[in-house]
Amino acid sequence: MTPGPYGLVRHPIYTGLIAGMLVTGVAVGTVTAMLGAVLISLGMWLKARMEEGFLTAELGADAYGSYCRRVPMLIPFLPPT
């Protein structure tokens, strides 16, 4: 069992940051704010993918691979990838 938000997604901090950015972009309603929010989200997703490489090396491919098969990366309740 993985307690807390790490049982829902593997990167809850980035999930929160991306959600906040996208909601703010939509609320402001300008093209630049929404494009900026999408680009920041893309950057966060790339950063999370890169960190998964570090985590696999640090925690071991078996342990972290098993966690990746159980818990989705950024969006809760999606099939894990």
Add this chain to the structure above:
Amino acid sequence: MVRDMLNDPGQWFAFAWSGWTTTWPTQLLAIIWILWVISWVVASFWSGQTKKHVMTWDSLRYRFPILAGAILFLPLTGKVLGEKPLWQFGNLGIYVLACLVACRDLVHMVGENSSRTFLVERDHAQGRPSGH
């Protein structure tokens, strides 16, 4: 204009704090983000030292979109380009969206706390000093 701004630093602040950050209720979103940044900076004084990673060419793959996105996201970019919002949510809509952004802050803080707890427990189990 630039000469005036050099003589009066307050004008730089007025220029940066403009656009949707000055009109209520979208100003509420800016206030929530600023409070989050302040809490993040304050918390960094007592949180564990993070492991430093040197900047690599690989890291530019995520740093570049984040930087470009941050520049576009700034209110002054929209102001300089003379942008108008594509839609208006009205006060109630913005308050609901602001609640979502505030909830996001909560998710972020719980995530940070869980991450710190996990690292302290891991370091304790491995018999090494805490910190990540």
